[in-house]
Amino acid sequence: MFRSIRFRLALWYTIVVATTFVFVSLAIYEYINRTLSASLDQTITNEVRWIITRLEKSKLRSESRQTTREDIFEHAGFFPVKEYIEIWDSNGTLFYHSANLGDEDTLAAYAHLPLDQTFQISTITTFRNHDIRLAVQKTPVGSVFLAMPTESITAPGNQLLRIFAWLGPLVIIVAAVGGAYLARKSFSKINQVIDIAQRITADRLYDRIPEHPTDDEIGKIISTFNDMISRLDASFTQMKQFSADASHELRTPLTVMRSQLETALNSKITHLELKKIIANCLDETLRMSAIIENLLLLAKGDTGQDHLKQEKVDLGKLIRETYDESVIIASQKSITVTLDSPPHVIVSGDEQRLHQMLLNLIDNAVKYGRDRGTIFLRLNKEDGMAKIRVADDGIGISEHDMARIFDRFYRVDRARSRELGGVGLGLSIAKWIAETHGGTIGVASKVDKGSEFTVILPLSPQ
Amino acid sequence: MAKKTQRPEKNQHSISGDLIHILVVEDERHLADSIARRLQEEGYAVDVVHDGEEGFQLASSKKYQLIVLDLLLPKRDGLHVLRELRRNRVQSMILVLTAKSTVEDRVEGLRTGADDYLLKPFAFAELIARVESLLRRQGVEQSTILRVADLELDIETRNVRRSSRSIHLTAKEYLLLELLMRNKNRILTRREIAEQVWGYNFDTGTNVVDVYVNYLRKAIDEGFPKRLIHTVRGVGFILKDE
Structure with missing residues (x-):
């Protein structure tokens, strides 16, 4: 279970969500801290500036020191945030010392302003029991020390962290449950695929996985799988049919x-x-030899063991030679064979096989042609292809049979074919030869009128 | 055209004096003729036709006790003939010959109304045994006794007697004797015997067959003036009354 992709997916999902949560929490915390501390610094700076402005004003107006002191005291008293203020005169005497600092403590003791600087702001951690932010400003009218506790800025951040700490486990639990649910949901389909795939054996190839309504990955897996099963099914059926036929024919x-x-x-x-x-x-024995020889030829073709030659073949010459043989074959039924002077048509391929294809078609035409009938052989170039036609005026083929005429061992009339010495493989072999030469074979026929077989082969590239 | 009924030569099987008629529907002429000839030797009256149409006509019009029907026939498919005959309430026993070996094919044949089937290629002895068994089911009085000279074998009780002396045989010896008697006057090769008695369909390379033939000789030929089991050198064995 722990090794299943489903579990790992849920785990990864949880880890990613949790990590994201922690990073986002920290980022928010950091952002709030920075914003607040910047705003604290700003407040402190403003206060310092106000005091300096006040001091300058008092010097300009030559107010009494007491008035200035009271003014600053009032201002600080009304200010919403607790602040510590200490002011030293330019001559080094303490001018103002806020009451909350107590009698002994001075802010000056915490801040050491370098000689070449007039302003400094820093966090002091050693002041009493809480941290403060302390600013020092040195001016001609005196040095102002002003501090505020950092509590006001750290409190919201800490509050937030506490909230996040509570929220964190909750988020992780929700992520884990949600992740497990999502993983299960997407894997339930896959499990279904696995179940069916396990059930499928050579005997159960009719089984299919129920189609998935959406066009997502699962849907694609299912349709790919179903396609594969269909192809397997087709080739298994073909193989079973073929071996059943072969054993039947040999029996x-x-x-x-x-x-x-x-x-x-x-x-x-x-x-x-x-x-x-x-x-x-x-x-x-001769019949069995013929069956076995033809079967071997087809089997070699099926497994790609039969290496066809790739040579230039003059179909015109080939069809003329085949014509001479066909006259002899056809003479047993007093059939006339006609051939108009064929043009030079060059294709590339295996001459011996092409010859066999022609002979098979002619043999077929003789078998199913009528006595004293005619067989028409024709060769021409059409649309950049070589076109061979073998036609007879014999018994023809019915619609029903035409679809299966190139199937192995298919014979319209077995008994008749057997008498004629056929084994039901001639047309299959002709089709195979045409196709391995990149061509096609087709048939047109009318019952009692005759049949015409057409082979179309690509021309040899010059 | 149906061949004229060929009269059997001897050993006639009959229902109260009438001959038992068997129709053979098989398009392979040589095979059909061999089957007919063999059935005639067994004493049946046999008609032979070579296509489904004629077979159907003849089976419908004439009363046959048994029809030997090939499934792949010209003009009318064997299964179709079978179905039509059963629909027309033709009561003949039908033994189907088929080269289709798959279970589905056999089941289909039996469902359609065949009483038995025989897978091609078959041994004649098996054909005859099935024909007899089907005829027995049909209620035809079949002699269950095979007889060669004074040797008798009852295929029902499995009793073997010679000159009315009872002979005890082991199971394999019995099977071997039945095979020899069913093929009397025919030479059986060692391989044929091995296949039909032991079910070996390959060259066993042993002399088991010779050993058993010798056991059988001791049991049925020893002590009798006439030997029935003969060795045909280089070929096999024959049981004959000569």
Whole structure:
């Protein structure tokens, strides 16, 4: 629990709030202290100035010393703050000594004004039992000593500190509780994500984390996670489907072979029957070889082990060569193959694979073309791309089948395809080859009218 | 077109004198023919069709005690045929052949109304055993006794007798003998025996099979003038009455 991010988050939050509180408290305390002490100094300075002005006036008017003394006494008596005043004549005799100083104490004893200065203000900590702020002003009319207790300025600051001291723990408690609450709130979603993530295994990939309404980080984590699960789900499903299909496709020839061979081991079998069985088994072996070879090719492609060559291939030349072969393939069904003189179109890629792609498409066209029909081969450049078309006038493909025609092992009519020797991988392989060459493959078809497969490949950069 | 009913040669299974009819719906022609041939050897009357449509028509119009149905069929899917037959209250026992090995596929087949299923590739002996068991469930009087010459094995009581002398066998010896008798006149390879008696699907590299065949020989051939179990050198074993 103490190692969880949630706990650490709450802890950090509390520490930050507490630290901030302490700093702000100290700053306020310091500010108030400074302001108050500046204002005290100002008050003292003003008082000193008033006294000097009064002394100068009395000298000018040649008032009696007693009048001046009474005046100062009155002024001090009415002043709201307690002040200690001591005035020395220029000739060094004590002129005024406020009563609150007592008989023995003199302020002059606390202040030592350097000779080259006429004013000084300082805090005296040794005066009786409390601190005072003492100002000294030396003038031609005499030296004025004036002090006020610092109590008046330290009291509010100390009061404030006491308040802060009470408030501090409260703030920390509130911060801790609030931090824990916030952390829990943001982590409850994450915990939910964790829970679901732990539940998800290969068998439970349909599970999703409930979407978060807002577009915050949690929402993003959830949608990223869900996307990832979806991709995993898709590839798992594909893989499962593929291995189920592959095992199914291999089981069928195996079943035939097993049944045939079990029959062959009957002691009463005739020589002729035996030969037939051996021929059948040979057929099945060839079929299995074809499936395995094609599967291996696709598997290599899937895992990126098949390194395609990158060479310049003249599609025109390639399609002419393939045309020659296709005439032979098509002749078994008396199908005519047409090819208009193809232009020079250079693409970069693997000639052997491209040849295979063309053959697969032609093979498909022959299988599903009608007897004595026609297959049209065409190659041209369009919009800066190479476009190969293989069309037939055969049975066509229904809407429903068209979507899945490039899926592995998908066959519109399995039984028919099997008779024709198909394993249901030719078009998948053609698609894979087109795509690894940066191209696309598409089909357009009408039932009973025929189909047209179109491969579009990027031209080789010159 | 449905193939004409092929009459069995011998060993006829029958309900009060009538032949037991089995329909085989399988699009792999070679496989369908092998199955039909084997069933005929067992004494059943067999019809063979190669697509779902014909299979459905024939199964609906003629009374079969049992239908062997492949699931992946042209024209009409096997599951679809199955569903329609059950909807039309066709009472035949249906044994599904499938190459789909996932549990979901099997459950789906059984839910749709199949009585049993057999995963491809299968051994004929297993097919025959399942056919017999299904027919028994159907109430067809099935002889539970396998017979080769004067050797008899009752698959229900597990009693083995030769010339009316009772023979005691261990469990494995019994399984081995049943397999040999079900495949009488057929050579069984060591690997086939290992797979079907011990469930090993790989080369065991031991001579367990030879050892057990010898035990069995001692039990059923010793003391009798005619040997029934023969070794086919380099291939395997055969039980035959010659």
